[in-house]
Amino acid sequence: MIEEDFVIKNKFxxxxxxxxxxxRRISQFNSSVKVIKDDQMADxxxxxxxxxxxxxxxxxxxxxVEGEDEQEVIKAIRDFxxxxxxxxxxxxxxxxx
Amino acid sequence: MKKEKRLKGIPAFSGIAIxxxxxxxxxxxxxIPVHKIxxxxxxxEVARYKQSLEKTKNELSKTKERILKSLGRxxxxxxxxxxxxxxxxxxxxxxxxxxxxxxxxxxxxxxxALNKVIQQFEHSNDDYFRGRIIDMRDLGKxxxxxxxxxxxxxxEKVTSRHIVIAATLDPxxxxxxxxxxxxxxxxxxxxxxxxxALVAQGLGIVSIVGLKDITNEEIExxxxxxxxxxxxxxxxxxxxxxxxxxxxxxEMMTKEKEEIIYLKKSKSETIDHRRIGLLCNxxxxxxxxxxIETSAEGIGxxxxxxxxxxxxxxxxxxxxYEDYYNVVQKIYPHSVTxxxxxxxxxKFSQLGLEGVIKxxxxxxxxxxxxxxxxxxxxxxxxxxxxxxxxxxxNVKIMFxxxxxAEEIDEIKKLLQEVKQELKERKVEFDNNxxxxxxxxxxxxxxxxxxxxxxxDFISLGTNDLIQYTLAVDRFNENVADLYDxxxxxxxxxxxxxxxxxHKENKTVSICGEMATxxxxxxxxxxxxxxxxxxxxxxxxxxxxxxCSTNYSDAxxxxxxxxxxxxxxxxxEILEKEK
Numbered sequence: 037m038i039e040e041d042f043v044i045k046n047k048f049x050x051x052x053x054x055x056x057x058x059x060r061r062i063s064q065f066n067s068s069v070k071v072i073k074d075d076q077m078a079d080x081x082x083x084x085x086x087x088x089x090x091x092x093x094x095x096x097x098x099x100x101v102e103g104e105d106e107q108e109v110i111k112a113i114r115d116f117x118x119x120x121x122x123x124x125x126x127x128x129x130x131x132x133x
Numbered sequence: 134m135k136k137e138k139r140l141k142g143i144p145a146f147s148g149i150a151i152x153x154x155x156x157x158x159x160x161x162x163x164x165i166p167v168h169k170i171x172x173x174x175x176x177x178e179v180a181r182y183k184q185s186l187e188k189t190k191n192e193l194s195k196t197k198e199r200i201l202k203s204l205g206r207x208x209x210x211x212x213x214x215x216x217x218x219x220x221x222x223x224x225x226x227x228x229x230x231x232x233x234x235x236x237x238x239x240x241x242x243x244x245x246a247l248n249k250v251i252q253q254f255e256h257s258n259d260d261y262f263r264g265r266i267i268d269m270r271d272l273g274k275x276x277x278x279x280x281x282x283x284x285x286x287x288x289e290k291v292t293s294r295h296i297v298i299a300a301t302l303d304p305x306x307x308x309x310x311x312x313x314x315x316x317x318x319x320x321x322x323x324x325x326x327x328x329x330a331l332v333a334q335g336l337g338i339v340s341i342v343g344l345k346d347i348t349n350e351e352i353e354x355x356x357x358x359x360x361x362x363x364x365x366x367x368x369x370x371x372x373x374x375x376x377x378x379x380x381x382x383x384e385m386m387t388k389e390k391e392e393i394i395y396l397k398k399s400k401s402e403t404i405d406h407r408r409i410g411l412l413c414n415x416x417x418x419x420x421x422x423x424x425i426e427t428s429a430e431g432i433g434x435x436x437x438x439x440x441x442x443x444x445x446x447x448x449x450x451x452x453x454y455e456d457y458y459n460v461v462q463k464i465y466p467h468s469v470t471x472x473x474x475x476x477x478x479x480k481f482s483q484l485g486l487e488g489v490i491k492x493x494x495x496x497x498x499x500x501x502x503x504x505x506x507x508x509x510x511x512x513x514x515x516x517x518x519x520x521x522x523x524x525x526x527n528v529k530i531m532f533x534x535x536x537x538a539e540e541i542d543e544i545k546k547l548l549q550e551v552k553q554e555l556k557e558r559k560v561e562f563d564n565n566x567x568x569x570x571x572x573x574x575x576x577x578x579x580x581x582x583x584x585x586x587x588x589d590f591i592s593l594g595t596n597d598l599i600q601y602t603l604a605v606d607r608f609n610e611n612v613a614d615l616y617d618x619x620x621x622x623x624x625x626x627x628x629x630x631x632x633x634x635h636k637e638n639k640t641v642s643i644c645g646e647m648a649t650x651x652x653x654x655x656x657x658x659x660x661x662x663x664x665x666x667x668x669x670x671x672x673x674x675x676x677x678x679x680c681s682t683n684y685s686d687a688x689x690x691x692x693x694x695x696x697x698x699x700x701x702x703x704x705e706i707l708e709k710e711k
Contacts, residue, residue, distance in 0.1 A: 048261065049259070049261070051261060052211070052214045052265070053210055053214065056213075056214055056217055059217075076253075079222065081222075082221050082222045082223070083214075083217055083218060083221050084218055084221040084222075084223050084250060085221075085222070085223075087262075087265065088250055088253040088254060090253070090254065090256070090257035090259060090262040092257075092258075092259040092261075092262070
């Protein structure tokens with residue numbers, strides 16, 4: 037089992053579009069993924085669950101991964117939260133214009 | 134006769150619509166009749182639920198196709214997310230379990246499950262997540278409609294005289310309504326930024342959202358109804374007088390709208406086909422959007438002073454470049470003329486530069502190109518940033534406050550050094566970037582024949598040109614009345630500059646306030662000006678005049694005015710022209 041804390045730094049947080057992609061990536065693995073914000077827990081493979089966590093910028097979350105491919109899973113999540121998610125900000129900003 | 138009633142909602146797309154009521158679906162059409170089922174019916178109920186889930190997904194896929202076709206990729210992602218959401222555990226498992234274990238009807242289970250989700254969103258302080266409540270309700274409605282087999286009225290029965298009223302609509306419905314040419318719509322749900330509202334804005338349908346209980350009002354199909362999107366109100370059962378008044382407003386608006394659309398489409402040229410370039414002046418990058426909206430042919434003056442004031446250190450090359458490139462790529466393929474900083478020494482000393490002396494008369498002191506040449510490193514940093522932004526080949530660079538031709542030689546030397554440096558850094562730029570100068574002093578105007586040989590274009594900064602020619606500070610109220618754009622000396626200088634530039638086949642633009650005065654447009658055209666650069670807000674006003682001017686008449690007018698001995702005489706002539 038791996039536990040890792042993250043602070044969400046992208047401007048718009050866990051919006052529908054980036055979450056859709058995150059769930060798609062997590063779902064490719066066998067490990068179970070739990071995401072915890074405050075006292076609320078969500079299934080990392082459920083878009084709706086994650087969406088209802090209402091994760092906004094600067095929110096802290098804890099991710100718990102358990103399973104044979106847990107190392108790969110946590111890396112995939114880390115890559116996404118620390119890099120890939122930012123591309124959605126500019127996309128979103130452009131749309132707002 | 135029912136009494137006139139006015140209700141306030143949120144305008145999604147402003148405008149006036151006058152029409153007949155078409156009630157698509159009342160809120161209580163989707164009330165859930167039965168909550169519980171008996172054990173033996175569980176299997177049937179689950180099957181019924183799964184069927185309507187599939188059906189809803191299929192509908193959404195069709196919606197997706199349709200949106201792709203009419204609105205483009207940008208709007209598809211939300212529908213995509215809806216489809217993905219329906220694959221979520223909540224729909225595939227939780228609701229099924231509720232039917233099986235708690236013996237609830239599919240309708241009740243769906244609405245219960247979604248209400249729980251909605252409650253979670255309600256806790257958030259973030260507008261975005263609160264906004265998702267509408268999405269959830271939307272999804273719920275779709276499912277319920279299929280479960281209850283409640284057919285809404287057919288949207289294809291809507292015609293151009295109808296104003297549609299419903300509890301909710303999805304983006305797909307709005308597109309259909311547009312195709313039916315519907316006059317407008319009113320919804321109980323929605324906010325200004327909800328998806329339906331955005332689509333209505335995109336398609337330009339007059340609409341009011343967030344008007345709770347409208348479907349429960351005492352209205353019937355084919356009743357008269359008015360939407361006043363400017364005030365965000367809906368008028369039920371309008372009186373004859375109200376109808377009359379709104380019909381008048383509506384006609385006036387349509388005329389204006391048609392004119393604006395026509396002007397945006399038309400070329401900026403005189404009746405006898407002389408092209409007059411119509412460009413914009415901007416002071417900040419964000420104004421570039423307004424330039425595009427107003428259909429101007431690019432930016433004739435991008436002032437860069439904002440990058441150097443209200444701060445205590447110099448901007449970096451990257452910082453400058455980012456702003457330029459941002460504007461340049463938006464305006465592409467049209468051109469952007471970036472003017473290097475034109476600030477006084479007083480502003481410069483705040484940037485932490487040494488050796489700047491306080492001046493008694495800044496307007497006659499170290500400003501514009503003089504300051505730039507005194508601090509070549511600061512100047513070169515800006516030129517570098519401008520060159521880097523020129524990769525697409527649509528950037529021109531312009532220098533302010535030139536008073537003699539030698540200054541251009543110095544500028545060109547620096548420009549060469551910067552180009553060399555960028556080449557060594559292997560940075561791409563437009564090697565043939567056109568360079569121009571502002572003519573804003575009498576000395577530059579009178580020696581324009583020498584200056585123009587050294588540059589690619591000329592821009593007349595009439596504000597300063599008038600100030601220096603007439604020796605009047607227009608912000609000094611003691612002499613402000615002496616500031617006179619129509620002083621014969623000013624017009625003679627302009628004429629002199631235009632002739633000198635045209636002799637060398639170079640274009641002349643005007644970016645001062647003279648260009649924004651509709652009374653002067655014809656005169657400027659007559660003087661031979663090639664381009665007018667004005668604030669985005671007045672582009673269409675000036676374009677209208679350009680398009681209704683005859684160049685040969687304008688030339689005559691200019692000649693007549695050049696013969697005048699006073700501005701009073703000139704004003705008399707222009708008054709007659711009106």
